Amino acid sequence: MTRALTPRNLVTAALLIGLALLPLYVALTGDRFMLTLFTRIVILAMAAVSLNLILGYGGMMSFGHAAYLGLGGYTVAILSFEGVHSGFIQWPAAIAVSALFALAVGALSLRTRGVYFIMITLAFAQMAYYLASGMARYGGDDGLSLEARSTFAGLVNLSNKTTFYYVCLILLFASIVLVWRLTNSRFGMVLQGVRSNETRMGAIGYPTFRYKLTGFVIAGTLCGLSGALIANHTDFVSPSMMFWTRSGDLIVMVVLGGMGTLFGPVFGALALLFLEQFLPALISAAVRPINPAGAAKAGEYWQLVLGPLLLFVVLFARGGIDGMLRSLSRRGADAEKARHD
Amino acid sequence: MTDALLNVEGLSKRFGGIVATDDLSLTVARGELHAIIGPNGAGKTTLIAQLSGQLRCDSGRIRFAGEDITALPPHTRSLKGLARSFQITSLFLDLSVLDNVALAVQAHAGHSFHFWRDARTEEALRAPARAALERAGLSGRADSPAAALSHGEHRQLELAMALAGNPRMLLLDEPMAGLGPEESARMVAKLRALKNDVTILLVEHDMEAVFALADRITVLVYGRVIASGAPDEIRANAQVREAYLGDADKGSVHV
Numbered sequence: 001m002t003r004a005l006t007p008r009n010l011v012t013a014a015l016l017i018g019l020a021l022l023p024l025y026v027a028l029t030g031d032r033f034m035l036t037l038f039t040r041i042v043i044l045a046m047a048a049v050s051l052n053l054i055l056g057y058g059g060m061m062s063f064g065h066a067a068y069l070g071l072g073g074y075t076v077a078i079l080s081f082e083g084v085h086s087g088f089i090q091w092p093a094a095i096a097v098s099a100l101f102a103l104a105v106g107a108l109s110l111r112t113r114g115v116y117f118i119m120i121t122l123a124f125a126q127m128a129y130y131l132a133s134g135m136a137r138y139g140g141d142d143g144l145s146l147e148a149r150s151t152f153a154g155l156v157n158l159s160n161k162t163t164f165y166y167v168c169l170i171l172l173f174a175s176i177v178l179v180w181r182l183t184n185s186r187f188g189m190v191l192q193g194v195r196s197n198e199t200r201m202g203a204i205g206y207p208t209f210r211y212k213l214t215g216f217v218i219a220g221t222l223c224g225l226s227g228a229l230i231a232n233h234t235d236f237v238s239p240s241m242m243f244w245t246r247s248g249d250l251i252v253m254v255v256l257g258g259m260g261t262l263f264g265p266v267f268g269a270l271a272l273l274f275l276e277q278f279l280p281a282l283i284s285a286a287v288r289p290i291n292p293a294g295a296a297k298a299g300e301y302w303q304l305v306l307g308p309l310l311l312f313v314v315l316f317a318r319g320g321i322d323g324m325l326r327s328l329s330r331r332g333a334d335a336e337k338a339r340h341d
Numbered sequence: 342m343t344d345a346l347l348n349v350e351g352l353s354k355r356f357g358g359i360v361a362t363d364d365l366s367l368t369v370a371r372g373e374l375h376a377i378i379g380p381n382g383a384g385k386t387t388l389i390a391q392l393s394g395q396l397r398c399d400s401g402r403i404r405f406a407g408e409d410i411t412a413l414p415p416h417t418r419s420l421k422g423l424a425r426s427f428q429i430t431s432l433f434l435d436l437s438v439l440d441n442v443a444l445a446v447q448a449h450a451g452h453s454f455h456f457w458r459d460a461r462t463e464e465a466l467r468a469p470a471r472a473a474l475e476r477a478g479l480s481g482r483a484d485s486p487a488a489a490l491s492h493g494e495h496r497q498l499e500l501a502m503a504l505a506g507n508p509r510m511l512l513l514d515e516p517m518a519g520l521g522p523e524e525s526a527r528m529v530a531k532l533r534a535l536k537n538d539v540t541i542l543l544v545e546h547d548m549e550a551v552f553a554l555a556d557r558i559t560v561l562v563y564g565r566v567i568a569s570g571a572p573d574e575i576r577a578n579a580q581v582r583e584a585y586l587g588d589a590d591k592g593s594v595h596v
């Protein structure tokens with residue numbers, strides 16, 4: 001029997017409602033920082049959702065996914081620098097550039113597996129990183145500031161932070177719906193078959209390469225769109241957006257939240273960015289009673305706490321946050337069943 | 342040999358110093374159950390892998406239904422009606438039993454670039470999948486995760502997946518491997534029923550099953566055919582008895 005009110009469903013619903021109502025909270029408390037933080041969470045959640053399509057559902061361990069964030073962002077920033085401010089041109093261009101890059105990377109990497117695949121995707125992302133560093137006209141290493149946010153012929157004004165937040169949120173929800181439909185379609189069944197046993201997929205009649213490539217391009221394209229968002233969010237792009245550690249962050253979000261689950265990447269993005277934001281202060285607060293002088297310093301070592309914490313989740317809560325919620329739900333169902341027996 | 346469905350000529354495959362397939366020629370007639378026997382390491386699995394396309398052959402030619410398929414990739418061969426099962430169970434363990442078979446059906450139902458409609462509600466995929474499960478005797482477990490099945494049920498699922506595309510020919514690699522006597526007997530009954538509909542190349546260690554089912558038997562030793570003929574001829578062949586069946590005679594298996 002499937003129950004609607006499992007802890008997993010309740011938490012997921014709370015998350016979605018919370019995200020939708022966040023601007024209300026900000027309006028009531030005047031906590032503008034929360035709006036900025038959550039806009040970032042929503043955009044990176046969208047990037048993680050796109051990575052999850054190939055990593056979680058397709059089993060493709062792409063280690064260069066941040067490249068698309070950078071490509072999408074740079075496309076917007078460069079067009080803006082060159083005097084093209086219309087989002088109707090910038091955003092499709094960001095999508096097209098990411099799609100082409102994904103097509104090239106995918107075509108060259110998807111015939112390999114395992115470590116080779118990881119290394120090739122990583123190498124391409126690093127190439128994009130160095131390419132951006134070398135573009136002197138567009139700021140090189142220092143990055144490039146956006147003169148203005150993308151304009152949409154007066155239809156929406158992205159300079160309004162609340163409006164921008166909702167644009168990002170709607171695109172995140174649309175991405176989740178897209179991934180939901182995709183993964184349950186014939187195409188999605190093929191992706192999951194490839195994740196599970198690619199040799200067998202070939203044996204039963206699938207030319208797996210073209211399906212993997214399609215998935216890879218869809219994921220890259222979607223991530224390119226979140227890149228266009230992040231450029232508008234920070235009004236700035238720089239090569240560091242594409243550095244391999246950024247790709248690592250996206251993988252951590254997916255794994256932490258729950259690979260191959262619809263909402264896992266959103267949980268993962270939320271958890272990781274919250275930890276990054278608040279762990280230093282938490283550590284300082286914890287150390288202060290013991291050693292008041294060293295408290296501030298201790299906060300700087302937050303990554304020493306974050307690492308083992310992530311390791312703990314990956315090792316002991318297989319299936320990430322979503323997996324934990326799911327086993328909670330299952331335990332609840334078992335308990336209920338026991339009561340009825 | 343007028344009506345050959347599969348025809349292999351001069352097939353060879355080396356792994357470094359090992360000659361796994363040695364100038365092998367073989368013809369399987371339409372409608373026959375052709376068994377391949379031979380000791381461990383004789384090259385039976387390697388042969389199946391070459392026929393189904395997972396392994397490239399070093400030389401030789403494979404014709405299926407009159408067409409040269411030597412250079413075709415596995416998925417194309419599968420679409421032409423040549424289906425294989427695996428000696429070592431090779432399934433989609435994290436999907437349900439019905440999903441496993443439905444994937445096999447879907448492979449033969451045109452391209453899979455359908456992005457929106459829920460594939461699990463498509464009767465065009467689910468109905469044939471259920472039928473194949475029925476034929477393999479697994480209907481009861483359709484909704485279980487494949488990982489939850491017993492070994493015997495895995496072998497049945499292997500068979501259901503091979504059947505799902507309505508193949509013209511089945512390449513079965515030790516379908517009885519690891520089965521108990523009762524399960525083996527059930528599998529023999531299944532194969533006997535299938536024999537009427539589909540040509541089968543059966544690699545099997547269970548001599549009782551082979552001699553009960555086969556129309557023709559080919560004996561492989563060190564990648565080379567040492568004998569090929571009707572079961573009675575093989576039983577009577579001195580070379581075969583020495584090289585292979587001799588061991589079986591010492592055991593409890595009667596041939």
Ligand SMILES: Nc1ncnc2c1ncn2[C@@H]1O[C@H](COP(=O)(O)OP(=O)(O)O)[C@@H](O)[C@H]1O
Nearest residue numbers: 356359361379380381382383384385386387388
């Ligand atoms: N991928 C491989 N690499 C190297 N040697 C292999 C490989 N596959 C099979 N062999 C060798 O080829 C020979 C035939 O193996 P196989 O076809 O599995 O035999 P059988 O199925 O008859 O037991 C064996 O000596 C085996 O060790």
Ligand SMILES: [Mg+2]
Nearest residue numbers: 385386387428
């Ligand atoms: Mg074998």
